[in-house]
Amino acid sequence: MPTAQKGSWILPVLLCALLPAVRLQAATTVFFEDFSSTAWRDSALTTAQWDTLAGEVRLPSLGLALSGTYNTTGNAFACAAATGYLFVADGTGGLTSLDIADPAAPILGFNLATLDQARDIALSGNLAVLAVGSLGLQIIDIGDPLALSARGDVDTPGYATSVDLSGNLAYLAQSNLGVAVVDITAPDNPAFVRSVATGNWARGVALAAGALAVADGDSGLTMLDLTVPDTPVFLSRLHTTGTVLDVTVSGDRAYLAAGSAGVIIVDISDPANPLQLGSYATIGTCRHAVATGDSLYVAAGSGGLYLLDVSNPAAPILLERSDTLGEAYHTALAGDVAWLCDGVEGVKSFLADPQGLDTTRNIARSLDINTSSDDVTSVRLVSDYADSIRFDLSNNGGTTWTAVPDDGIPVAFATSGADLRWRATLVQAGPYPGPVLRDLTITFERILQAAEITTITDIPGDTGGQVRVAFNASVHDTLGAPDPVTQYSVYRRYTGAKAYPPGNWDYLLSLPADAETQYSVVVPTLSDSSSGGAAWTAFFVRARTAAGKLYDSPVDSGYSVNNLQPPAPSGFRALPDLSGGHQLAWDPTGLSDFSHFAIYRSPDPDTPIQPGTLLTVRISNDYYDAQPGDWYYQLTVVNLAGQESEPVSAVQPSGVPRTAPLELTCSPNPFNPVTEFAFTVPEGAGTVKLAVFDLRGRRVRTLQNGPLPSGKHSRRWLGRDDEGRSVATGVYCCRLDIGPRLRVIRVSLVR
Structure with missing residues (x-):
């Protein structure tokens, strides 16, 4: 061999070794078609019968043919x-x-x-x-x-x-x-x-x-x-x-x-x-119509018998019509035979497939099944069908076709393209009903022009408000790319008014592109999920190249959760009264994501909290249990994420005898703009506290805080807080504390 030829053979190998490898970022998409709808059908180029009720594609019938007649009396x-x-x-x-x-x-x-x-x-x-x-x-x-x-x-x-x-x-x-x-x-x-x-x-x-x-x-x-x-x-x-x-x-x-x-x-x-x-x-x-699958037989009086294709009910298609001489009243189906009641002409039988199948109308084609703009490089196809069917796929909208086997073996396209379509050619090799296509699954590899979000997951062990967004890199984020990606930016939708960008989106952050295959970043959400459901937040990732070209990923959504258990409530106490009931009270909570308190009751102090011992849930910080008995109470606080604190047990002050409940009334109730609280101070009372709280347990107005002589007293409330500001319409709690005893009543302010 001449030396020059040897050098021309070796040189390309050396050059390939010196050039940086270009890595293609790919994603796999699976498309499934069961023919239950025509959403992906290319109606203009499909000639085979696409039967949505039967969920199959088959060769159409050649039409109706009169078979027999019987003249009834x-x-x-x-x-x-x-x-x-x-x-x-x-x-x-x-x-x-x-x-x-x-x-x-x-x-x-x-x-x-x-x-x-x-x-x-x-x-x-x-x-x-x-x-x-x-x-x-x-x-x-x-x-x-x-x-x-x-x-x-x-x-x-x-x-x-x-x-x-x-x-x-x-x-x-x-x-x-x-x-x-x-x-x-x-x-x-x-x-x-x-x-x-x-x-x-x-x-x-x-x-x-x-x-x-x-x-x-x-x-x-x-x-x-x-x-x-x-x-x-x-x-x-x-x-x-x-x-x-x-x-x-x-x-x-x-x-x-x-x-x-x-x-x-x-x-x-x-x-x-x-x-x-x-x-x-x-x-x-x-006068009458009867359906079988996507075929409809219509008895049309003097118009005879119709056979319609109703796979698209908005636009039925006439397959065949037969004049019947009489007045077509009614049709009944028996197997492949349609029986027509033709008035005075008696009954007639029609074969819907008298001459076999129309083998010239044998093509089923799809629209573009690639919902992205990414090029498709290879495909795999599997299918369930009878008789004989040939499959082809195109990644350029049907300009050229590539034969694909139906056994799932990968096939690569010779050229790049993003418009992916399939074509099935039905070839009758056996007897009626001939080739029938029941479903097909196409798995294809896409080269990612844009980044693609793979997961959006909550951050464990935090107080919520953030998620981790993971995404596959763009194909342009590679060493040696002609116009490489230099950075990725993450955006968050802040209203639902606009869909995919441009729209109502907040820029969150950017990170450099380092020719990695995958990236992840922690970003804030708009709100946390609660026991009432997930609070979804939408994101997309923008890839920016050195030349300033932008590639936007599809939008994806995730949600964050407050994963920390709230602290247990404090100041929980149970005060018995002469009727055998218990007045329960506890300190207000400072939780920003407070949902409610849960009170559990059991006759056994060692019984753990469980659904069967749940007495009630409250948003205020008091409750009166009128059920007589020697009860043991436990209290928890629950946040908006549905997480429950450790329980605390009620403390009953030692030496507190069962006493008559404190007297506390309110008039008028509801009120606007002023109401008066009347209460009785017993003998030997110490400090008397009378205050108004909202339903979340926050103090609104202090009406009394100090000693008072025994006897009847009253205090007026003008519907204002301690700063002199008018409070909103709503329900409030007035709480009277005298020593270890307390009484709570509710009052409604109506503006």
């Missing part, structure tokens, strides 16, 4: 499927059972005449409950579909057009007379319970969670509360366009068949506040 109004049979409420034709083992060729099982027109049907085990027009409700035994037999019936007040069941109760829409409740516990003898007015013309009913949804004609949707199931109570109403002829419920949604206004989709997750999500105008009179 009457007017097919409604139907329900069970055990391989279809039961048809056939108007004047009564109840008809059809063997639907082969949907293309339904076979008559049995036909049974009903008391009046069979308008609707609901199934419960071996029973079919029918709404039979002017004669109310009729129950049919369908245990043998080839030999239907009548059981019981009940004539309700109105004209019954719809029925739904909940346990042993049936609810009927009975036109202008609202909803009827019928007890069907005894199928041979159903009992009418009551009628409930709905406000307009009840045409359809459907059970929801704890409520009954009523298709209420021109009044729209009426919700009845079923807290007491046999006594529905008006809960709410949603006025809609059109005349609501029927209603069905699927999950948290109600689907209203609103006549000329088409189908209306309503959120009933809060039955007391139904909200319209969207609608779809149909040709003809919309």
